[in-house]
Amino acid sequence: MMRIFDRTRRTRLFVALLLSAAIVLVTIDYRTHGNGPLEAIGRGIMTVIGPVQQAVTRTLRPVGDFLAGFTQVPSLKAEIIKLEQENALLQQREHQVTDIARENEELRKLLGIGHRFDLKTVTVRVTGVGPSNFENTVFIDRGTAEGVRRDLPVISGEGLVGRVVEASAHSARVLLVIDPSSAVAARLASNGQTGVISGKGGEQVQFDLFNVDAPVSLQDEVLTSGYRGGVYPAGIPIGTVARLDPKGSALTRRVWVRPYVDFTGLDYLLVVTGTGATR
Numbered sequence: 001m002m003r004i005f006d007r008t009r010r011t012r013l014f015v016a017l018l019l020s021a022a023i024v025l026v027t028i029d030y031r032t033h034g035n036g037p038l039e040a041i042g043r044g045i046m047t048v049i050g051p052v053q054q055a056v057t058r059t060l061r062p063v064g065d066f067l068a069g070f071t072q073v074p075s076l077k078a079e080i081i082k083l084e085q086e087n088a089l090l091q092q093r094e095h096q097v098t099d100i101a102r103e104n105e106e107l108r109k110l111l112g113i114g115h116r117f118d119l120k121t122v123t124v125r126v127t128g129v130g131p132s133n134f135e136n137t138v139f140i141d142r143g144t145a146e147g148v149r150r151d152l153p154v155i156s157g158e159g160l161v162g163r164v165v166e167a168s169a170h171s172a173r174v175l176l177v178i179d180p181s182s183a184v185a186a187r188l189a190s191n192g193q194t195g196v197i198s199g200k201g202g203e204q205v206q207f208d209l210f211n212v213d214a215p216v217s218l219q220d221e222v223l224t225s226g227y228r229g230g231v232y233p234a235g236i237p238i239g240t241v242a243r244l245d246p247k248g249s250a251l252t253r254r255v256w257v258r259p260y261v262d263f264t265g266l267d268y269l270l271v272v273t274g275t276g277a278t279r
Helices: 002-031 039-071 073-116
Strands: 119-129 137-140 153-155 160-167 172-176 183-188 194-198 205-209 221-224 237-244 253-259 268-275
Touching: 073 119, 073 268, 183 237, 205 237
Parallel strands: none
Antiparallel strands: 119 137, 119 268, 137 172, 153 160, 153 268, 160 172, 183 194, 183 221, 194 205, 205 253, 221 237, 237 253
16 A cells, blocks of 8 residues: 555656656746757657646546536526427417317318308307206307297208207207207118108117118218208208118118217307208
């Protein structure tokens, strides 16, 4: 242990002597303008000291870089916070643009179905769902003051939604076709076979065809049939056949229809106040 200590002291003493000699030589060289007799000796000593100086510089540089970076931490924090705020704002605007695009597409579909069937309509927006778990209803933001009244049909851009069952001055309640108390006269688009659509409160509605031998296939489209004095105009899309029950002894042919409308995401709707809008 003592040998290591003595060796370390000798090394430090040697470096100190070299540094002192270098200072003397620099002074002499300065006074003789670099042409003195000790110029060669000075170069030799600097040759020995140079590597030592470079090693010290390499050792201390990471510490200096760390301290320099440490002084910039507050400004970096502020920049990170600013960038996070800008990113949050951009995400918010992106969501707003997406929502506006969805609403525009929904309104475009409403306009299209109104023109397609030549309907007089009132555009409404869903404000809430019925409070009861035993009925499938929604509330809309238009009422009798805007021409909305009981038993008017309600549609979306995809197809039939239901009918108005209650109306006040500026709001109304709509019974959805999936409600068990709902009944809609309907027909198959492929061959005109008619029957009645009944809601069951689920994703599919029951379709009882009057002709027990009516030809029907999966994916056949089902439309409102329409009849004089009926609630629903003819030809409004309802959905497609999703399941066929086996033929039995019943007087009707029962199949199941998957509606086009997503009743969990209703927003803008049309209340049909009449037909012949372009005439």
